Amino acid sequence: MDADNAPASNxxxxxxxxxxxxxxxxxKAYGNWKxxxxxxxxxxxxxxxxxxxxQYDLTKGKNASDIALVIDAMDVMYTxxxxxxxxxxxxxxxxxLVTRVLAEGKVVLGFGERKTPSPFVNACSKFLFLDRNDKEKPSNTNKTKTIKSDTKLIHLLRQAIEATEEEDGWAGLGPVGSHISNKTSFDSRNYGFKNLSSLFKAIDLFEMKRGPGNSYFVRDKRKNKST
Incomplete structure (x- = not known):
C-alpha cells in the first residue's frame, strides 16, 4: 500500500x-508516518x-516510499x-513494476482513486476504483447515459461479443467476460454495476437472453438488424 498516494477510505x-x-x-503500508x-x-x-x-521524505518532491515498495515487491516475488x-x-x-510482475505469471490487483493515470490502471489484471460511482448511488438512467457516451467502453464490449459470438450473433456472457479480462483491467463495478450482466442489461445497444442454468447470452443489436 502506497499510503502517501492512496485513500484509506473503503x-x-x-x-x-x-x-x-x-x-x-x-x-505492508509505505509512507512517511510522521x-x-x-x-x-x-x-x-x-x-x-x-x-x-x-520512509522519510529525504528530498523535497521525491517520494522514497515508492522505491522502498518496489524493492520489497521484487524481493517478495522472487523469495x-x-x-x-x-x-x-x-x-x-x-x-x-506491474508489467514486470505480470511477466512472471502473477495476477496483479490494483486499487486507487479515479484520478489514477490510465497506464497504471490498464496494466493491472484488475483495477478497482475506491471512489467509484456506485458509492454515490446515481440513478440507473444517469449511469446508462454516462456509459452510452463512453465510446471506448462500448467498443470494448462490442469487440468482446464479436470475438466470442456464434453464427447467430449470440455470445455466452462467461466467454465475453473472459475475453475482456484478457485485454484490460475492466471491472463493471467501476461503472456502478454489480456485475457484467447488469451492465449489459442497462444498455439498450445490446440484448440478453437466458441460457442453461444461470448462464446468459448477449448480442449486439446491430447484429440482430442484419440477420
Missing amino acids: FDDVLSEVAKYGVVTIR SPTLKPWEELLHEHAIQPVQ KQIDVMCFVSSDSDFTP
Missing part, C-alpha cells in the same frame, strides 16, 4: 476483493494487521510462494 473493499483470490500473507496526512491509514494498521514501513500481488496506489510510477 479499505474494506480492498480486503474483500483480495480475499477472493486466497489468504493475504503480506500486508506526516499528519497519514492519520487515516494509521488508524487501520492494528485493525487489519498492516505492517507500517517508515515467496505467491500467486497474486496487490498494489494500493493512485501513482502511475508503479506501472513498470
Whole structure:
C-alpha cells in the first residue's frame, strides 16, 4: 500500500476483493508516518494487521516510499510462494513494476482513486476504483447515459461479443467476460454495476437472453438488424 498516494477510505473493499483470490500473507503500508496526512491509514494498521514501513521524505518532491515498495515487491516475488500481488496506489510510477510482475505469471490487483493515470490502471489484471460511482448511488438512467457516451467502453464490449459470438450473433456472457479480462483491467463495478450482466442489461445497444442454468447470452443489436 502506497499510503502517501492512496485513500484509506473503503479499505474494506480492498480486503474483500483480495480475499477472493486466497489468504493475504503480506500486508505492508509505505509512507512517511510522521506526516499528519497519514492519520487515516494509521488508524487501520492494528485493525487489519498492516505492517507500517517508515520512509522519510529525504528530498523535497521525491517520494522514497515508492522505491522502498518496489524493492520489497521484487524481493517478495522472487523469495515467496505467491500467486497474486496487490498494489494500493493512485501513482502511475508503479506501472513498470506491474508489467514486470505480470511477466512472471502473477495476477496483479490494483486499487486507487479515479484520478489514477490510465497506464497504471490498464496494466493491472484488475483495477478497482475506491471512489467509484456506485458509492454515490446515481440513478440507473444517469449511469446508462454516462456509459452510452463512453465510446471506448462500448467498443470494448462490442469487440468482446464479436470475438466470442456464434453464427447467430449470440455470445455466452462467461466467454465475453473472459475475453475482456484478457485485454484490460475492466471491472463493471467501476461503472456502478454489480456485475457484467447488469451492465449489459442497462444498455439498450445490446440484448440478453437466458441460457442453461444461470448462464446468459448477449448480442449486439446491430447484429440482430442484419440477420
